[in-house]
Amino acid sequence: MQIPCPWCGLRPLDEFAYGGDATKKRPTGKRQADTSAWVDYVYIHDNPAGRHREYWQHVGGCRSWIVITRDTTNHAISKAELAPPDSRGGRR
Amino acid sequence: MSGQSNRLPSGGLIDRTRVISFTFDGRTYSGHPGDTLASALIASGIHLVGRSFKYHRPRGIYSSGSEEPSALVTLGEGGRTEPNIPATMVEIFDGLVARSQNRWPSLSFDLMAVNSLLKPFFPAGFYYKTFMWPRSFWYRLYEPAIRRAAGLGTVAELPDPDSYEHAHAHCDVLIVGAGPAGLMAAQAAARAGARVVLADERAVAGGHLAGESIEIDGRQCADWAQDLYAELSELENVRLLPRTSVFGRYDGLTFGAIERVSDHIGADTPNLPRQRRWTIQAKQLICAAGAIERPLVFEGNDRPGVMLARAARNYLNQYGALPGRNVVVAANNDDAYLTARDFVDAGADVTVIDGRPQEIVTGSALLADGVDVRFEQCIAQARGKMHVSSVRLASVDGTGESEIGLPCDLVCVSGGWNPTIHLLSHCGGRPRWNERIASFTMGKLENDVQAVGGAAGTFDLQKSLHEGVAAGVSAAKACGAKPSRTVTAPSVDKLPSYGVQALWRALDSVSKSGAAFVDFQNDVTVADLEVAEREGFGHSEHAKRYTTLGMATDQGKLANVNAIGILSELLGTPIAETGTTTYRPLYTPAALGTLAGQRQGHEFRATRHSAMHAWHEKNGAVFTDAGLWLRPYYYPREGEDFAAAVKREVLNVRSAVGMVDVSTLGKIELKGPDAGTFLDRLYINSFSKMKVGRARYGVMLREDGMVFDDGTVTRLAEDHYFVTVTTANASPVMQHMEFCHQVHWPELDVQFCSVSEAWAAMAVAGPKARDTLERIVQGIDLSNEAFPLQSVANAKIGDAFVRVFRISFSGELAYELYTPANCGLGVWEAIMEAGAQDGISAYGTEAMTVMRTEKGHVAGPELDGRTTADDLSLGRMMSERKDYIGRWLAARSGLVGEGRIQLVGIKPVNVGDRFRMGAHLVNAPGAIGPDVSHGHVTTSVYSPACDHFIGLALLKNGRNRIGERIFVASPLHQEIVEVEVTHPVFVDERGERMRG
Numbered sequence A: 001m002q003i004p005c006p007w008c009g010l011r012p013l014d015e016f017a018y019g020g021d022a023t024k025k026r027p028t029g030k031r032q033a034d035t036s037a038w039v040d041y042v043y044i045h046d047n048p049a050g051r052h053r054e055y056w057q058h059v060g061g062c063r064s065w066i067v068i069t070r071d072t073t074n075h076a077i078s079k080a081e082l083a084p085p086d087s088r089g090g091r092r
Numbered sequence B: 001m002s003g004q005s006n007r008l009p010s011g012g013l014i015d016r017t018r019v020i021s022f023t024f025d026g027r028t029y030s031g032h033p034g035d036t037l038a039s040a041l042i043a044s045g046i047h048l049v050g051r052s053f054k055y056h057r058p059r060g061i062y063s064s065g066s067e068e069p070s071a072l073v074t075l076g077e078g079g080r081t082e083p084n085i086p087a088t089m090v091e092i093f094d095g096l097v098a099r100s101q102n103r104w105p106s107l108s109f110d111l112m113a114v115n116s117l118l119k120p121f122f123p124a125g126f127y128y129k130t131f132m133w134p135r136s137f138w139y140r141l142y143e144p145a146i147r148r149a150a151g152l153g154t155v156a157e158l159p160d161p162d163s164y165e166h167a168h169a170h171c172d173v174l175i176v177g178a179g180p181a182g183l184m185a186a187q188a189a190a191r192a193g194a195r196v197v198l199a200d201e202r203a204v205a206g207g208h209l210a211g212e213s214i215e216i217d218g219r220q221c222a223d224w225a226q227d228l229y230a231e232l233s234e235l236e237n238v239r240l241l242p243r244t245s246v247f248g249r250y251d252g253l254t255f256g257a258i259e260r261v262s263d264h265i266g267a268d269t270p271n272l273p274r275q276r277r278w279t280i281q282a283k284q285l286i287c288a289a290g291a292i293e294r295p296l297v298f299e300g301n302d303r304p305g306v307m308l309a310r311a312a313r314n315y316l317n318q319y320g321a322l323p324g325r326n327v328v329v330a331a332n333n334d335d336a337y338l339t340a341r342d343f344v345d346a347g348a349d350v351t352v353i354d355g356r357p358q359e360i361v362t363g364s365a366l367l368a369d370g371v372d373v374r375f376e377q378c379i380a381q382a383r384g385k386m387h388v389s390s391v392r393l394a395s396v397d398g399t400g401e402s403e404i405g406l407p408c409d410l411v412c413v414s415g416g417w418n419p420t421i422h423l424l425s426h427c428g429g430r431p432r433w434n435e436r437i438a439s440f441t442m443g444k445l446e447n448d449v450q451a452v453g454g455a456a457g458t459f460d461l462q463k464s465l466h467e468g469v470a471a472g473v474s475a476a477k478a479c480g481a482k483p484s485r486t487v488t489a490p491s492v493d494k495l496p497s498y499g500v501q502a503l504w505r506a507l508d509s510v511s512k513s514g515a516a517f518v519d520f521q522n523d524v525t526v527a528d529l530e531v532a533e534r535e536g537f538g539h540s541e542h543a544k545r546y547t548t549l550g551m552a553t554d555q556g557k558l559a560n561v562n563a564i565g566i567l568s569e570l571l572g573t574p575i576a577e578t579g580t581t582t583y584r585p586l587y588t589p590a591a592l593g594t595l596a597g598q599r600q601g602h603e604f605r606a607t608r609h610s611a612m613h614a615w616h617e618k619n620g621a622v623f624t625d626a627g628l629w630l631r632p633y634y635y636p637r638e639g640e641d642f643a644a645a646v647k648r649e650v651l652n653v654r655s656a657v658g659m660v661d662v663s664t665l666g667k668i669e670l671k672g673p674d675a676g677t678f679l680d681r682l683y684i685n686s687f688s689k690m691k692v693g694r695a696r697y698g699v700m701l702r703e704d705g706m707v708f709d710d711g712t713v714t715r716l717a718e719d720h721y722f723v724t725v726t727t728a729n730a731s732p733v734m735q736h737m738e739f740c741h742q743v744h745w746p747e748l749d750v751q752f753c754s755v756s757e758a759w760a761a762m763a764v765a766g767p768k769a770r771d772t773l774e775r776i777v778q779g780i781d782l783s784n785e786a787f788p789l790q791s792v793a794n795a796k797i798g799d800a801f802v803r804v805f806r807i808s809f810s811g812e813l814a815y816e817l818y819t820p821a822n823c824g825l826g827v828w829e830a831i832m833e834a835g836a837q838d839g840i841s842a843y844g845t846e847a848m849t850v851m852r853t854e855k856g857h858v859a860g861p862e863l864d865g866r867t868t869a870d871d872l873s874l875g876r877m878m879s880e881r882k883d884y885i886g887r888w889l890a891a892r893s894g895l896v897g898e899g900r901i902q903l904v905g906i907k908p909v910n911v912g913d914r915f916r917m918g919a920h921l922v923n924a925p926g927a928i929g930p931d932v933s934h935g936h937v938t939t940s941v942y943s944p945a946c947d948h949f950i951g952l953a954l955l956k957n958g959r960n961r962i963g964e965r966i967f968v969a970s971p972l973h974q975e976i977v978e979v980e981v982t983h984p985v986f987v988d989e990r991g992e993r994m995r996g
């Protein structure tokens, strides 16, 4: 299997490390005081049969964290992008 | 030497000018280059080559390819012994040693064949049912007996002396199978400019064409195939992989394959690996893997001398080996008539038994008048003991009189053809029943996958060639190639149509279904399927597990579809509802050595050495693994055991000075105006306000609030930090930091980089550490006033740059020195020399563990991913004034307050007692069970300072239980030790030594 790194192109799976569910946003601002928001962020992850967004890191390459959209039923990757900021935004 | 009595004087792809001699079961035989072990044995008149798995029935050569279920042999001797190799896939070479399997004392006289008489006692589900009997019987009696009697070959117990390797290939188009369709596809794709890999498991290209007598473009088809293959070998954009089995398809068109590089040459190939495992990355797959012929199912269909019809003519045409002279061809399709024709042409007497009505048969036109063809008949029974001697016929519908004894010495059977769809379904595709060919084909394929020829259910040579061209062109186009020269398929003689009509088993009422084999390799019969169906295991997936059908080395290549057909008849359900089988890698068995490749022994994984490794070796260090690192464990001197050496090393540090290699720590440098803020958000304590030139212990949590890692954070300049992380977490911490920076806080202006390999590091500890270092460290005043605990400064030792940190893990006056890795050995030796008069000695990781335990410092065993900072008495470090990773979930209920396990020390009440790491803490000596544990021992060492064992432990509400007496229990070792709960610091509680 290969994963398309936005910087490095199509690279073999072994160069990447899985980083988990990318649909979750880290609680910020007022939500930080809400424990249930943290529990949701850390523990409550869907395991869909079909398209899923997930973090991967190109550890054996450019070290970028990326988000790929993968169909869990056939591993088809429909999108790969640099991981967008998940909290305060700001400059990149 | 035995002569080649069944070798024809001419014809085939063998070189009769050279003779090769080999042994089989100790007897010497001869063959020619181009022969397989199977063809050479057949040429020598040998059919009996093995005994069956369960009943030890005599078995012969059944096929001519990798699907062979019966003719499995053991090759080689000593460490090179390899069992269960199909004789059909072994190319002979001078000195080849092959042996038959599963027989005792000899192949022709096998005492275990008595199992055959006990067959009524070995029905389907036998093994499961036997478990119901008294347990002691199973262990003592049945299992050992069955294990001795059943089975295939025996593996070697010596190390394998051969070498193996891994290789990678990338291509536009991978074509699996170099038969007619695959060759055309390769030519078309290659001429269009695509990068092509063409792999085939056999040594000779052409697929079945190598063994046919058919004309293509007016030439013998085998010659046509050889010429085309030779043309392909000249092309730069084509990589040919003969003798290569593509064993699996994985996601994203990644393939695994095994190339038998030198198996056919023998052992005398010092510069070649024996086999090579390929990882092939393709953009397009063309599966041209052909098809596998189905056996016919009748009583005695496993007798030596019964053989697949195309295999028989393969031996005749490719090898000039005549497997029989008095031939019965039994079939349900027209392809088998080519076998009948070729054997007639070779001078054999041939009778054809065709299960179909005459009006739909086209193949008989190939035969000269006078050849005996019987329609709507099938074989009900093959007779003969070590070899087939006659067959009894019956009508296909089971009615009417059966005919007695038709004498023969070869029975060629064809029950139709199964497309080789394994690779097409490895990634989850489900095969579908295809009525036209009475077998399974794949439904809709993925965009980048095509099937052609037999693999697609096309059993028409001309059409296969056309399909190959079309697939090659379209695959090349899909990869961006622009076909300029067109390739056209050559024309072929008109051949009979396939015209199969399913015939799953002989329905004759007299025959015994208990001797009608469906799976030869597992000795599964029609009777076994009947039992499975009767007992409710009729679905193909159930029947497979109940009867073991389709398992072992051939994975049911011949058996599966026949079994589904028979089960469908037994159940009275259409085949589509009876199920199919799921094909999974590997297509053919692989030697473990090939899968391992070069990764064996020391090369199993990388080994990391610190810059001072040579010194450690020279000074007798015993090493221990720390991840990939080899670290000095202890340095025994003459006459010292482990305990004595560690004790000496510890006492030397506590009384004089010692040095330990800490190069394996992870090291990360951070720069940028926001570096301090970044660290504040990663660690529970703050570093943005720390003064330049200072170092401080830091702890980081995971997002769930548990402790992740600890280490030292140093501020080298206003915007420049240096952190160390534990050896084990060096890479996870780096990934975590990168995630936090790239995803959580990209607005922070900070850059960081792992510098773990750039620095060698050593700790110098002990009351005389300063004396030693003052002699050689230039550029800083090491006095306590000028350089107190937690100071950092740059200095030099000789010409080497060193960064000196005053930090202590051992609890003694101590310094850590970091120097560029290439200076590590020199600096280490200089310190050793300078400290000689102070009595310096090196210490290993065990002495380090002893001293950190004496000081109550936590390490890996305490940071086990389930402990909070407060559990480890580090809670006061948790800042209230800032946000950091893990802060919020660390505060949730359940992780704070009553009932948490907390870090304590323990010491034995009887000073001579010892206890072990991992043992549980209980209130009473007899307490055993899941609910009685109050925690566990995390670290246990002998403390020279205390002169008894001490330990660190995680104890429920431990901090309030100092002074209590409890028990350390290890029921596995039947150990119970009474201990006293103590404060975790055993030595220098007030920390005066390290400040001195």
Ligand SMILES: [Zn+2]
Pocket (backbone or CB within 6 Å): A005, A006, A007, A008, A009, A058, A061, A062, A063, A064
């Ligand atoms: Zn990359």
